[in-house]
Amino acid sequence: MKNNYRSSIPEHWHATSKVFIALGDEHRQRILLLFEPGERLNVGQIAAVSTLARSTVSHHLKLLRDAGVLRSEKIGKEVWFWIDRNWLLSVMGNVTDYIREST
Amino acid sequence: MKNNYRSSIPEHWHATSKVFIALGDEHRQRILLLFEPGERLNVGQIAAVSTLARSTVSHHLKLLRDAGVLRSEKIGKEVWFWIDRNWLLSVMGNVTDYIREST
DNA sequence: ATCATATATCGAAGAAGATCGATATGTAAA
């Protein structure tokens, strides 16, 4: 057994952990599943089809953005979100590599 | 935009979601990081090095097992846990495939 | 400048998860 329980978790794991938390929630999964490949959606569009209040959708979008899963750009009054495919692929790749090498 | 927000999430996503939830917690990450490649650990060993009460460790191990991340076998009085490497790899592979095909 | 719209933030209430000590269950040893 490794004696590393109390030592700090590597920094890049924090980022990975945020992604796991973000993807572990059903509402956030539903939001992500809305996007067509490459598509951008704004908060209003997402809130319109969701079952949640706008402010709640906004909260989930912030969480997804903080995790790096979504990126966003404000254009005029609206904020457009899109999936950061490469970030997701890189996180999954890192985890897969870790599992292959260390389990 | 896909009009699927209210439709049910595919069954295999439930399993994936459990894994994300399991891996999103820092205590559970620390537990997983204890395992040497292929190693088996029992509850007592894990509780001994952790900062949590035995019953709490037991709770987290149950959660990890329910997610498929750990498997376990009772031998005598002890329950031995090990990481299900292939299950983890398969989940990560499915997610990666989905991202590649649908984002 | 005023108004309307889009989004974010705030604060409170409710829900869900984590945590612990105590108790229950199962197993082996004495």
Next chain:
DNA sequence: TTTACATATCGATCTTCTTCGATATATGAT
């Protein structure tokens, strides 16, 4: 069978997350 030990479960408490409506901020239109 009694005792000791390993683990799981229970019940209560505490903490964190979720959710909403209200308010604030920013932008564009009138």
